[in-house]
Amino acid sequence: LDFKTQVQEWKNILIRGNDEALFKKHHDAFLAEESSVQEHLTRIRQMLAKDDGAQQVIGELDALAKSHQELGNQYKAALATFDKTDPESGKKINGWFPAFCIMHLAEAYQLVAVC
DSSP: OHHHHHHHHHHHHHHHTTSHHHHHHHHHHHHHHHHHHHHHHHHHHHHHTTOGGGHHHHHHHHHHHHHHHHHHHHHHHHHTTOOTTOTTHHHHHOTHHHHHHHHHHHHHHHHHHHO
């Protein structure tokens, strides 16, 4: 759920980010959700580490955590191009994020279902 909320906050930045207060609100929320996702992945990994038969799932979970971290880096790079004075700025940088998120969100659901 945190990941879904993180994606929504990204979209909120792109849609409402031309207003400084809304940009800050949604940016802060995005970063909080990003942190929450990483914390949940770490907790799940710690629980699975107690199970000797869970090594494959742990490897997949580690890959997901790394991908999520890379996503954060890509987000920050894309956000650097966001022009708060340009009402069309959000449309210019929106394209890459949803497809990446959908792919990894599906992976996350599969891993959580296994746990």
